[in-house]
Amino acid sequence: MKRTWMDFPSLKRNFVARRLIVPASACLAIALGVAIPIQADTFPVTGTARFETGLQHLAFVTLDKGGQGGDGATVFWGDLTKSPGLYRCFEPVLHPNQCHVYGTHRYTVPGMYTITIAYNEPRVFGTGPEVRETTTATISPIRDFVILSIGDSVASGEGNPAVAYGGKSGSQPNEGFWDDAYSNYPVSPFPDDEAVEWPHQTFPCHRSSLAGPAQASLKVQLNNPGVTFVHYACSGAKVTAGDTPKDTVQDAVSQLRVARGRLPRIDVLLISAGTNSFTGATFGSGFGELLKYCILHPFNPCSENEHFKADVTNSLNALPNEYAKLGKEINCINPDDGTREPNCTDPQKQIPKIVLITEYMDPTHNRDGDYPSFGNCPVAFEGVSQSEWQFFHDFIVHPLNQQVDRFPSYAQGAGSSASMYAVTGIEEDFLRHGLCAGGQKWVFNDEDSHELLGPGPHPDLEPPNPKNHDSGTGHPISVAFKSDLGLKSDPCCGQEDYRDRIYDAMVQYNVPITKASATTGGAPYAFGTWTVQDVVVTLSATNAIKESGVKQTLYAVDDTANCQPVTWPRCSIYGGPFTISTSGKHTVTFDSQNTSGWMGPFQNVQVWVDNEPPVMTCSATPSVLWPPNNKMVPVQLNVTAVSAAFGPTPFSLKSVATSEGNAATDIQGFVIGQPSTQGSLRASRLGHGMAGRVYTFIYQSTDELGLTGTCTAKVQEPHDQGRSNR
16 A cells, blocks of 8 residues: 555654644655656745744655765755755655655745755666755745744743654654754854854754744634744743853843844733753752752752752742843843843834743642652652652742742833733643653653654753753653653643643733724814814724734723723723814823723823813903093903913904094003003093993904904993993
8 A cells, every 4th residue: 555654643743733834845755776756746935034934844855865875955045045954754665765855944034935955866876966846935024913932941842843853763864853943953153133142052942833832822823814923932041141150042031132123013922931040059050950950860869958959049039130130121121231222113012012921830740649759750760759859849840930920020120011921820730740640741751852852963062961862851742742652641731731821811911902093074183183173083992812802992081090900990981983072182091901801001192172262251440430520541451361272362452442432532552453451541421422431342362273252341431320331
């Protein structure tokens, strides 16, 4: 019966499980016979500009000598760069020379690229002619919503290669394949921005799409095509560059700095950091060294080593300060000198809206939730006593997670404005799934790590540290390897627990984006500008994560103090456009809740309406002249002009007239067109006129938008004291 590559569980699993990375690989096959028919299929590549595409399945071909001693394949990426092709070949007996070719690449510019896979045609003797196959790469710009994952090996997916080690079956290669190039072959030089931050980096990152943050983000992407996920965590990463003596690995602060320089925005920041910040003279640096010192070599019990306990205590006590520094970097502030980070060109977009930091797994319990006893663990751990397992949990794992849970307070205390949450419950989830839980384990033991990773291309970069095949020990397992490792628990496994916890947190905490728009007189209105017509305000809310949804939109007009997240029941519930018609400067406060009831900080917009003329009052002192002795009498006009929009406004004398006599001689000192309020009037009236004389003053005021108000004041000279003129 003819078999295809889908008949091989290891390859089939990697194609099904690695959905985050778009497949684009083909295998080259070789044979030692006469001319061998060339079978070639190629697959398209997708990626995001400025970041690794992740491992891509490029071609399925017939490769010279089956990849065992032949020249292999070279990948020309279409941007004037090339790299060796990573290839996995089938068993030489059943499928001679048939190989899959993989690769990962960082494109700096969005666009369409032609990828060429070059290899030699198989021949019985010597090397056949060069063959070239092509495929395409579609590289997208950063989309409208960005999830960035930074931190250490738990976030990178250590122990879970995108394509597992094939050494047991005799197929190529002799190490697992990862989503970052350096993990599989040297990259020289490093990208400039990375070389600046980590000039001595020698440790492979081992990024895998099977990591919990990557799986959670993929789950978001499936329903939200406008989401970009950036996988930038790295094995061995610390919190800050100086928190341990080791300078050959990355750190979360610098990861964020580099990523921010490549990203126009960050909406959700996922963090796993703290476990590698353990340092001490007794055990070295990092959680891996702790595990090795206490668990893998239990002959000197850590619980009885006072120097060891002092080193761990000091490391835990130093974490709050390291977390505070990371909090500053999150807020675009360089934690070393307090200056604004130059790569944070748009803080409103590049300061994350949500920050989620994950707890660490608990590898110390067996399938019953107890601490293992002698002889009930894999060989590497069988000499560890129950008391040492408990000590490792009580003195290291649990205190570390307590510090992780406090990260939001440490970061916000350092001035970070982002909404921060600890993703809790993970330690508890692993209660029955530790290293000694048998078929229910959710973490790798050393044998599991060897089976999946192989020796790797960088086994001796850091002689004090475990070689490549040991580096997965103690890390969460992905369900993709459940059958390979004989796991029986359901649900399974560790990375999927991280996936679900992170996904649920993103859905719970991601708040809607609410936008306000307005019209006046049927035309668009610009907030914070004056208009003489009513303003109709419309609020619209959307959530980039559809699962988070929009429950309701809340707002208030001129009541900011009583419409805030803690007092939102005193807001109005938005039911449709509303009109602001009263003159004045108005503040509209608004925000929206997601379906879990969470909301962000309220926003404010200004609506300035001026549809009423200034309100004026006029009066005269005196308002009655007596006696009618024909003398000039001083008169004071009292005038006020107040705009509801602008407050006190200027006024002027529009006119002054008399009902009898000669205005030119009887009215003196008042100037038309000026804010004239003082002058003299003649105290006189006609003897035969029963009505008496009336002087009439008219003032006017025009506000900044041209609305005009008027007022009138009168001064009377009655015919006699028994009557007043009307």
